[in-house]
Amino acid sequence: xxxxxxxxxxxxxxxxxxxxxxxxxxxxxxxxxxxxxxxxxxxxxxxxxxxxxxxxxxxxxxxxxxxxxxxxxxxxxxxxxxxxxxxxxxxxxxxxxxxxxxxxxxxxxxxxxxxxxxxxxxxxxxxxxxxxxxxxxxxxxxxxxxxxxxxxxxxxxxxxxxxxxxxxxxxxxxxxxxxxxxxxxxxxxxxxxxxxxxxxxxxxxxxxxxxxxxxxxxxxxxxxxxxxxxxxxxxxxxxxxxxxxxxxxxxxxxxxxxxxxxxxxxxxxxxxxxxxxxxxxxxxxxxxxxxxxxxxxxxxxxxxxxxxxxxxxxxxxxxxxxxxxxxxxxxxxxxxxxxxxxxxxxxxxxxxxxxxxxxxxxxxxxxxxxxxxxxxxxxxxxxxxxxxxxxxxxxxxxxxxxxxxxxxxxxxxxxxxxxxxxxxxxxxxxxxxxxxx
Ligand SMILES: *Cc1c(COP(=O)(O)O)cnc(C)c1O
Numbered sequence: 508x509x510x511x512x513x514x515x516x517x518x519x520x521x522x523x524x525x526x527x528x529x530x531x532x533x534x535x536x537x538x539x540x541x542x543x544x545x546x547x548x549x550x551x552x553x554x555x556x557x558x559x560x561x562x563x564x565x566x567x568x569x570x571x572x573x574x575x576x577x578x579x580x581x582x583x584x585x586x587x588x589x590x591x592x593x594x595x596x597x598x599x600x601x602x603x604x605x606x607x608x609x610x611x612x613x614x615x616x617x618x619x620x621x622x623x624x625x626x627x628x629x630x631x632x633x634x635x636x637x638x639x640x641x642x643x644x645x646x647x648x649x650x651x652x653x654x655x656x657x658x659x660x661x662x663x664x665x666x667x668x669x670x671x672x673x674x675x676x677x678x679x680x681x682x683x684x685x686x687x688x689x690x691x692x693x694x695x696x697x698x699x700x701x702x703x704x705x706x707x708x709x710x711x712x713x714x715x716x717x718x719x720x721x722x723x724x725x726x727x728x729x730x731x732x733x734x735x736x737x738x739x740x741x742x743x744x745x746x747x748x749x750x751x752x753x754x755x756x757x758x759x760x761x762x763x764x765x766x767x768x769x770x771x772x773x774x775x776x777x778x779x780x781x782x783x784x785x786x787x788x789x790x791x792x793x794x795x796x797x798x799x800x801x802x803x804x805x806x807x808x809x810x811x812x813x814x815x816x817x818x819x820x821x822x823x824x825x826x827x828x829x830x831x832x833x834x835x836x837x838x839x840x841x842x843x844x845x846x847x848x849x850x851x852x853x854x855x856x857x858x859x860x861x862x863x864x865x866x867x868x869x870x871x872x873x874x875x876x877x878x879x880x881x882x883x884x885x886x887x888x889x890x891x892x893x894x895x896x897x898x899x900x901x902x903x904x905x906x907x908x909x910x911x912x913x914x915x916x917x918x919x920x921x922x923x924x925x926x927x928x929x930x931x932x933x934x935x936x937x938x939x940x941x942x943x944x
Pocket of ligand 1: 630748
């Protein structure tokens with residue numbers, strides 16, 4: 508055993524006795540890549556330190572929220588101030604309105620929103636609202652998109668075209684996923700066929716515009732145009748899951764990018780999380796006023812939460828969103844992220860490795876594939892063994908990327924040009940090893 512993993516090993520063993528798999532969210536266990544997860548003791552800026560005191564340049568950023576880097580002083584200050592005033596009241600606070608106003612101002616498609624505590628909760632509530640508001644049951648989702656772990660969304664495509672989904676988890680009764688139609692991402696013909704057959708029963712279509720849960724796959728403009736048109740024609744709600752992309756790829760989310768390409772493009776509902784909490788448990792769903800007013804206490808769709816709009820979380824979210832509105836914030840972040848992706852691609856090319864990469868704002872993805880994949884089936888053609896060697900090679904060199912090939916990466920405002928250069932240099936060394944083995 509390498510001495511540098513000693514304490515991680517010990518802690519992992521200890522954790523596994525009382526926590527299933529030793530982790531509170533499965534991907535943290537390193538099951539896909541093997542080896543021992545690093546137990547993180549602290550973080551600052553672009554860096555994480557594990558329990559051995561080893562430092563890593565962090566490209567996970569808590570899976571997206573840490574867009575300013577860790578412990579941004581203005582955010583820390585806002586959180587400490589909020590903590591001193593009390594952790595939770597279970598009663599309305601001014602900050603909830605301030606945060607809602609900020610989001611409504613930055614995302615024009617959102618007229619009203621409700622705060623919740625996790626992206627899963629937000630996605631689940633948006634689905635219930637879509638069903639309640641339309642009086643219909645069926646939901647359209649796409650293979651490879653992740654919308655949290657609500658029962659109705661833990662589905663994969665059945666065999667054959669346009670069949671209703673099968674549960675991807677034990678414990679989800681087939682009746683619960685029977686109304687979820689799972690389609691291939693970016694497949695216009697299949698989408699049209701599905702709406703032709705089921706359109707009048709579809710409550711909503713939920714999608715990631717940039718699917719960060721199959722690493723990084725963009726919905727094509729033509730595909731999104733059809734999604735919007737078909738939803739409108741059939742009276743279904745278009746639900747954009749921007750839990751990952753919201754305030755991460757652009758100030759107005761990925762929808763602001765598509766709205767530039769597609770005239771009149773706007774969702775009926777948007778699901779947010781991750782960045783809006785700045786690392787605290789906070790998420791939201793919002794959209795058209797008439798739809799949002801169907802929620803209790805105004806309307807018949809029930810939805811609630813003891814810790815919803817938590818005062819410490821809203822302080823963290825507000826302080827985070829304030830920083831994102833500094834002049835040129837996203838331009839600088841996008842340039843840095845682009846420099847990373849271009850540098851990695853050049854290093855891979857030197858070794859003649861198949862490699863493709865893409866980025867938007869502070870989000871990126873790369874594949875050990877010659878061309879960017881357009882859907883889940885193409886992503887799954889990636890060479891997992893090679894990815895795992897890349898992952899461990901980088902980790903040994905102090906670069907922390909997601910321990911699975913179907914996860915996106917994140918650059919924060921705290922990543923310096925030197926951090927990016929150091930990362931490319933490490934990748935160059937690992938690529939050379941990959942090629943020689
Ligand atoms: C992370 C994520 C979720 C789930 O959010 P949690 O806070 O982990 O429950 C939902 N949708 C997308 C697109 C995500 O990236």
